[in-house]
Amino acid sequence: MDGYEFMTYEEFGRRFFEVAVTEERVAAAFGAFAGDQFEMGPMRQGPAGLAKVTAQVTVQQPRAERIVGETIVFDIRIPLNIHMVIDLRLDKPRFDVEGEIKLRAEARAAEPLTIVIDVGKPRSADILVDVESQSLRGELLRIVAGVDAEIKRFVAKYVRDEIDKPASKRAQVIDVATRLDEAWKGV
Numbered sequence: 001m002d003g004y005e006f007m008t009y010e011e012f013g014r015r016f017f018e019v020a021v022t023e024e025r026v027a028a029a030f031g032a033f034a035g036d037q038f039e040m041g042p043m044r045q046g047p048a049g050l051a052k053v054t055a056q057v058t059v060q061q062p063r064a065e066r067i068v069g070e071t072i073v074f075d076i077r078i079p080l081n082i083h084m085v086i087d088l089r090l091d092k093p094r095f096d097v098e099g100e101i102k103l104r105a106e107a108r109a110a111e112p113l114t115i116v117i118d119v120g121k122p123r124s125a126d127i128l129v130d131v132e133s134q135s136l137r138g139e140l141l142r143i144v145a146g147v148d149a150e151i152k153r154f155v156a157k158y159v160r161d162e163i164d165k166p167a168s169k170r171a172q173v174i175d176v177a178t179r180l181d182e183a184w185k186g187v
Contacts, residue, residue, distance in 0.1 A: 013109075017072055020174075021107040021115060026074050027064040029117070029171060030103075040154055042087070045145070053150070055084035055097075057158075076103040082129075082151065086141060093138030097151060099129040101159055113177040121160045127152040 007015070040055040060079035067073045082097035103126070105119045129151050133139040142148065162168055 017107060017109070017115070018068065020176075021066075021072055021117070023064045023066045023074065026066075026076065026105065026117065027062050030062040030064070030076055030078060032171075038158070040082075040084075040158075043154075045086075045150065050088070051145070052087040053084065054087070055082050055151075057082050057155070072107040074105045074107075076105060077101070078103065080155065084147075084151070086138075086145075086147070088141075091137060093141050094134040095138060095142065095147065096132045096134070097129050098132075099127060099151070099155065101155065102126040102128065103159075110173075113175075113180075115174040115176060117172045117174075119163055119172060121163055122156045124149065124152040124156045127155045129155075 036059045038057050038059075040053070040057060042052040042054045045051045045053050058081045060081065062076055062078040064077075065075045067075065078101040080097070080099040080101065082095075082099060084095040084097060086093050086095075101122060103119060103122055105117050108116045108118050110116050129148055131142055131148050131151065133142050
């Protein structure tokens with residue numbers, strides 16, 4: 001056949017991955033959560049659980065950066081906005097939080113002809129937060145009670161739980177053979 005530059009099957013496989021698994025596609029998959037809001041709490045915190053913490057978390061549009069090496073890896077950043085209240089019965093300090101979830105995902109090949117986007121589970125250290133209190137008393141509470149660390153811990157746990165959900169697991173797997181069969185049949 002004229003007009004084609006042929007390559008080996010190995011070259012084709014590598015090139016297929018590089019074309020099929022792009023920054024845009026990975027970011028769009030995580031972007032399904034963009035705009036989502038979820039509630040934290042109320043959670044009892046502090047000595048004898050005297051404080052009740054509630055928060056409204058809004059997920060922003062993620063960004064993905066592809067790193068091509070032996071494998072194709074993505075650094076994913078998901079910005080968050082959090083509005084939090086700590087109810088101390090006598091006072092209710094409010095906090096505004098800008099944050100970011102750092103995830104790492106690897107595109108992997110699996111049998112029989114499957115692409116798996118293997119998403120690593122975040123730790124507290126993978127959550128960045130910038131907490132702004134609305135009052136001096138709130139700022140003191142933030143420091144004494146370790147509010148920043150609690151936010152990181154909760155968000156990391158929430159994301160780990162989301163990654164483990166069956167719908168999330170299914171979204172991480174692309175059955176290429178089935179998609180090719182559908183395309184070949186003109187479905």
